[in-house]
Amino acid sequence: MARPRRIVLVRHGESVGNADDTVYEREPDHALGLTAAGLAQAAETGTRLRELFGGERVSVYVSPYRRTHETLRAFRLDPALVRVREEPRLREQDWGNWQDGDDVRLQKSYRDAYGHFFYRFAQGESGADVYDRVGAFLESLHRSFEAPDHPPNVLLVTHGLTMRLFCMRWFHWSVAEFESLSNPGNGETRTLRLCEDGRYRLDRPFERWRTPEPYGTTG
Template sequence: MGTLPRSGLIMQEEAEAWVMQLGYAKHPIAAALQHRVFLLFFALNLAVVHAGPGHRGGGGVPSVSCRVVAEKEKEMTPRRLPKRIILVRHGESQGNLDMSAYTTTPDYRIPLTPLGVDQARAAGRAILDVVSSCSGAGGGGGGANWKVYFYVSPYERTRATLREMGAAFPRHRVIGAREECRVREQDFGNFQVEERMRAVKETRDRFGRFFFRFPEGESAADVFDRVASFLESLWRDIDMGRLEQDASCETNLVIVSHGLTSRVFLMKWFKWTVDQFERLSNFDNCEFRVMQLGPAGEYSLLVHHTREELQRWGLSPEMIADQQWRASANRRSWADDCSSFLATFFDHWNDHEDDDDDDHGEENGKINKLLLLE
């Protein structure tokens, strides 16, 4: 580890030389940490200068240093969220058409059918309309300055879907594309013998779709773990500004993946329970669902989509109420005003008779109001 400079005032060159002695600068997280250390040195140095010679502490130094660090970090790392996160299932594949294809062809090599190619092209045009139309469905379209960034599963059918979708977009509108293994299909176990897989899936239905692990494969719970890891990386990409080139640009993320993986993504993002997940319907081929940023900074399916669509997808009244709140208010107000999904976990409360009944009545009234389907 580097030796801290002994001089009374820490110069910029000394601070940078010291943090670089740690040797981790090539790693983005370590580099960011090193920069924070440098900012702290810079702030303390500035505080000593402001305090004057002979200063030996006092109330002014911490306030100056903390303020400088906070202001510097705010300037460096403003969080600008993508306007939309769009989840797309691949087009019709040969495996969707004929289950016996999995017997001789590895799952990751299954191609699109001609219909799947047409579906992908249509999905590209539809997504282009969503991100570029100023009067898009649900209000709040893209305006003139918008761009897209793509994540794609490494499977042949998802990559082919992305290729066909990409034909709808002008080159200058595409920030980039990245293959992401963590949004791949659930692993059903190498070559899949049709008769055996039929029996295994019947067992899965009895056992429970989320926790059942396919022989030599994965469970939906395993998919959840890797999707959670992907989301951590996604937030890092957002925080470090990797997904945008222009602060005035409206960014849209498009994730081309698979039906179960996309449902697990929504489950993780919106904190749905296992029971709620198992009630969800699958995406159709090339169907996409739009998580759009609401005015208070929360993503919701109800900014772009309708209540009727969410009902068809299997969302319960409580889940739809949560989406409605996210579309119009921030998470803190939701937590304060409406304790979401509490009835899922609790049947009885230890409320005493001397509790304020008016407060309970007001809270229940807010929840019931959100649950009304207009």
């Protein structure tokens, strides 16, 4: 088994929807591209990634959304060193349809009260649903490590919520821990590094917006 030395998670650059949330009323979420600022963020992140990877090979998995593909292209990674696969399981939390602004604000208020992990949008997904598909992807990812020539680097180009849920699944964080964490900023990275003891550790934590509130004790 050839486990990678690092697994890098990247949130896409600023999208049109990040800059103006009314666009969701007339454009599908998956079709929204990057703003000029988002392209600049992605290009800056790409510079850091090229320095990090050097001349090493990289196995890349990218969400099927337009903004993640545009982010990946802006990285300008050497095509001779990367293997790119589109991975639908790394997509954003689905709303399931076009979004009405007033309804979105109402549902988000419900989600804040109910819990970001368990609340399911009326026509879309809950955080728990995203967690399940991220878990299925992780099973596929671990099987890929069985190849003796697996690249020493893995790069996931995805979304903020998906990044947090990936780490929740990998590090076995509790629901309370997940719900205390904020999304990374656009173009931000988090890296799981393989340490000498054989464990992966996160290079830096996600910011907290509150102290975790456990639901109870186990045992």
